[in-house]
Amino acid sequence: MSISTKKKSYKEALLEARDSKIALGAFNIFNFTSAKAVVNAAEEENRPVIIQTSTKTVKQIGVKELGSMLRFLAEQAKVPVYIHLDHCRDPELAKQCVDAGWDSVMLDASDEPLEENIRITKEVVAYASPRGVAVEGEVGVIKGVEEDIVAEEEKPATYEDTIRYINETGIDAIAPAIGTAHGFYKKKPSINYELVEKLGTLKDCPVVLHGGTGLSDETFRRLINLGVAKVNVSTALKHACINTAKEFLEASKLEPLELDQRIEKAIKETVQGYIRLFSN
Numbered sequence: 001m002s003i004s005t006k007k008k009s010y011k012e013a014l015l016e017a018r019d020s021k022i023a024l025g026a027f028n029i030f031n032f033t034s035a036k037a038v039v040n041a042a043e044e045e046n047r048p049v050i051i052q053t054s055t056k057t058v059k060q061i062g063v064k065e066l067g068s069m070l071r072f073l074a075e076q077a078k079v080p081v082y083i084h085l086d087h088c089r090d091p092e093l094a095k096q097c098v099d100a101g102w103d104s105v106m107l108d109a110s111d112e113p114l115e116e117n118i119r120i121t122k123e124v125v126a127y128a129s130p131r132g133v134a135v136e137g138e139v140g141v142i143k144g145v146e147e148d149i150v151a152e153e154e155k156p157a158t159y160e161d162t163i164r165y166i167n168e169t170g171i172d173a174i175a176p177a178i179g180t181a182h183g184f185y186k187k188k189p190s191i192n193y194e195l196v197e198k199l200g201t202l203k204d205c206p207v208v209l210h211g212g213t214g215l216s217d218e219t220f221r222r223l224i225n226l227g228v229a230k231v232n233v234s235t236a237l238k239h240a241c242i243n244t245a246k247e248f249l250e251a252s253k254l255e256p257l258e259l260d261q262r263i264e265k266a267i268k269e270t271v272q273g274y275i276r277l278f279s280n
């Protein structure tokens with residue numbers, strides 16, 4: 001299925017992807033090399049892409065430094081490139097990213113009771129929305145380790161809670177806990193396809209899938225066909241980076257640029273694989 005590569009708003013791009021039965025890949029980057037690799041992959045595949053940053057990456061590099069680097073890459077790119085903040089628990093940091101050039105921010109207060117989750121999310125929507133920046137929210141708790149966020153147990157999202165959360169917060173994209181997990185899977189996940197199917201028909205709130213690394217191709221296709229519009233992939237990029245670095249370092253060459261080139265290539269190929277999978 002073809003999808004336009006003209007730059008639209010972040011939310012329009014997600015809704016268009018969903019209506020074309022494809023999903024946009026959202027890839028967690030951690031420095032210039034990984035960000036460039038994601039952009040290069042999207043250009044080679046001629047697809048829009050989302051560059052995602054964890055709050056840990058933002059804090060390490062700096063909001064303004066990272067924002068301006070990513071905006072520069074996005075503006076130079078031959079395909080639409082969107083910048084998204086992943087799992088932010090701090091409303092103030094989310095607002096700083098809104099001001100520093102992000103197209104979308106995820107406010108994650110999912111470990112709070114629903115009322116409190118709604119209250120905190122609304123505060124960020126009230127700031128981001130008039131500034132043309134989208135907000136993603138989470139209902140239920142997605143299991144696993146995502147940078148400095150550790151969730152031992154999943155708290156599955158219910159349809160009723162998710163709808164209430166969407167309606168009361170006015171968010172632009174929803175990440176319900178449907179049984180997928182961050183990090184590698186130790187056993188086959190049990191996924192709530194029914195919830196994805198129900199939420200996949202919402203007119204105005206695309207569904208986001210977290211914990212993309214390690215799901216089977218069939219699981220991805222099934223979820224995308226049911227309406228998932230954005231798939232987050234983080235662990236696979238870290239894996240590509242570290243494995244490549246390990247191999248290179250064993251050769252003890254004093255060539256940091258060559259190391260960067262190899263890492264860029266490994267991440268680019270990983271990202272291309274996912275973009276193809278999400279587009280077929």
Ligand SMILES: [Zn+2]
Nearest residue numbers: 146210211232
């Ligand atoms: Zn996540």
